[in-house]
Amino acid sequence: MARRIAIAGASMGGLRAAEQLRSAGWEEEILVIGGEIHPPYKRPPLSKEVLKSPGSIEEALAAVTLRQRRTATGIDWKLGAPVTGADLKGRTLTLATGEQLGYDGLVVATGLRPARVRVPGPLHGRHVIRTLEDSLGLHRELQPAARIVVVGAGFIGCEAAATATLLGCRVTLIEGSTGPMQRTLGRELSEGMRSFLTQRGVECISGERVAAFTWNDDGAGGTQRCTGVRLAGGREVQADAVIEAVGSTPNVEWLAGNGLDLSDGVLCDGHLRVLEAEHVVAVGDVARYPDRRTGTGPRRVEHWATPADTAKIAAPALVAGLNGTETPEPVAPLPAFWTDIFGIRVQGVGSPAVADRIEVLEGDPSRPADGAALAYYLGGRLIGAVTSALPADRQLHYRKLVTEAGLPASSQLAAV
Amino acid sequence: MKTVDVDRSLCDNHGQCAIAAPEVFRMNPDGVLEYEPTFDDSLLGEVEEAIDVCPVQAIFLKD
Structure with a gap:
């Protein structure tokens, strides 16, 4: 058999x-x-x-x-x-x-x-993006002039905020404890991305979290629908739809x-x-x-x-x-990622999230739409690189440098 | 020899193919893809990887 x-x-x-x-x-x-x-x-x-x-x-x-x-x-x-x-x-x-x-x-x-915002409230009017149906359902909400609140400023949150803005929505991005894509890109480039998002019409609210959802209640037992968020600092933001992009x-x-x-x-x-x-x-x-x-x-x-x-x-x-044969020696994968936000492409390689030092290689990270490149180091060794609005051959060049930096002495196959 | 084709109407110049199969695909200094349509059979594995990682699935193996 x-x-x-x-x-x-x-x-x-x-x-x-x-x-x-x-x-x-x-x-x-x-x-x-x-x-x-x-x-x-x-x-x-x-x-x-x-x-x-x-x-x-x-x-x-x-x-x-x-x-x-x-x-x-x-x-x-x-x-x-x-x-x-x-x-x-x-x-x-x-x-x-x-x-x-x-x-x-x-x-x-x-x-x-998708993780959800851990605050009580009706699910109607709140969206996540993971499946094709999620995306199609959310698209129907992104009507011109609709008020959209995006909770979470990781890659998906920033992309959704940009897409909704391009469709004519009025978008508020609740960043949470770190800035746009900050965990991956680092603080400097993240701040540049916030300026860029703001210039393109996204209202970014920094250092805030959702304390409560607001919703309508017709008192007649009808469908309750989310109408916005109340932030920990007390501010209320009204929304025709909320997008939860919190990991x-x-x-x-x-x-x-x-x-x-x-x-x-x-x-x-x-x-x-x-x-x-x-x-x-x-x-x-x-x-x-x-x-x-x-x-x-x-x-x-x-x-x-x-x-x-x-x-x-x-x-x-x-x-x-x-x-029962011999297991081949595995390669050490080198992660790669990208995002497209308002027409600029940010590409990355390696593991910039665990860096202890970031260095600017090209351009000015505070103006990411004009082209920038950053190197990410851990213990003095290059472990990642990110380019913003640069041709792909620049990304390939920096990728080569990260590859050539090799594996650290502490590299091991065992999990513990 | 084998043959590969890139649908330029789909290609978005991500450069992922040039990582997977650098002997077949490369990005020029303007960031635009250039490639060798015919390649040696020994590179098939790399080209298949390039096809897999292309974010827009623009690369096609030809018979």
């Missing part, structure tokens, strides 16, 4: 894992199981191009659906049926439908879901009860093998694995290239484990 590798999660991570399992020589069964009804699709456009002009749902889906490698044949898909439980010792998965499925090897690729939560609850470290995603070694489990690997942004390029311990990486990078390591490790 053919052995089966089950992949829990049918988004980009699940697809890349399936492809890489075939590349790694796995010729037996591959079953990809996912909660969404759509085949794997890319999410970056959901806060940008698709949010701005989605067209019909068919057009939007066609624009985001991921092409599959032609070599990835004979893959079975079970969509619209999320995995809700796992018995790793018994090698059995439970689906939301109640169905139970056995497996020989398992890939954890269940990704993230994300790894989908790992289904793995509970198996003795794994699920404190932030699922803990893996440098081969993406899940610790304390046999024949289980993880891919994508649910995986917490050693950051070998900074030597700062295991962390999750929520960037575009992460599913491909991690699948390329996890798939051969899983196949080697199942076949």
Whole structure:
């Protein structure tokens, strides 16, 4: 009987894992199981191009659906049926439908879901951006002159604020404890991005958090709808719709009860093998694995290239484990990310978020639309670079410098 | 030899392909993609990676 590798999660991570399992020589069964009804699709456009002009749902889906490698044949898909439980010792998965499925090897690729603002209030009129339906539903709210409050100034919050402004909305961005994209870009460039957003018409409110939602109550038991936010400092901001972009939560609850470290995603070694489990690997942004390029311990990486990078390591490790062959030495992935905001592209490489020193290489970070480049160091070693409104060949140049900086002495494959 | 094609109406000059397969794709000093349409079979793995990481899926392998 053919052995089966089950992949829990049918988004980009699940697809890349399936492809890489075939590349790694796995010729037996591959079953990809996912909660969404759509085949794997890319999410970056959901806060940008698709949010701005989605067209019909068919057009939007066609624009985001991921092409599959032609070599990835004979893959079975079970969509619209999320995995809700796992018995790793018994090698059995439970689906939301109640169905139970056995497996020989398992890939954890269940990704993230948006975190919510933890304040009471009706959900009507409040939006998150994770799925295609989220983006299409939010688009309908972004009418000219609509008052939109965006809570959270990470990449998605800033992109959504820019997109809504381009659609003619009046946008207020509640930044929270740090400035626009500050955790990734650092303070100087973040302040430059705030000036840029403000110039383009976004009202940025710094250092504030949402203390309460406001909502209408017709007193007749009708639908309650969110009408805005009240900030901790007392100010009220009215909104026709609120966008919550306050980070994300790894989908790992289904793995509970198996003795794994699920404190932030699922803990893996440098081969993406899940610790304390046999024949289980993880891919994508649910995986917490050693950051070998900074030597700062295991962390999750929520960037575009992460599913491909991690699948390329996890798939051969899983196949080697199942076949009893030697596990190949993994590469150390170098994360890459980008955002497009009001027509300027910010591109980054490495792990700027953990830097202890930032240096300006080109331009002026207080004017990011005019072109700027920054270097990020940790313990004197270059670990990241960010360019703003510069041609891609500049980003490639700085990427080369980060690559050449190599791995620190503290780099290790073990997770702890 | 194999052949690759980039749909210029889709290409947004992200440069991700030039990271994955630098012998086939490169960004010129204006930040515009240049590439070698035909490449040696030994580079297929890199080109497949470039196809995977292209944010706009503008790269196509030709038969």
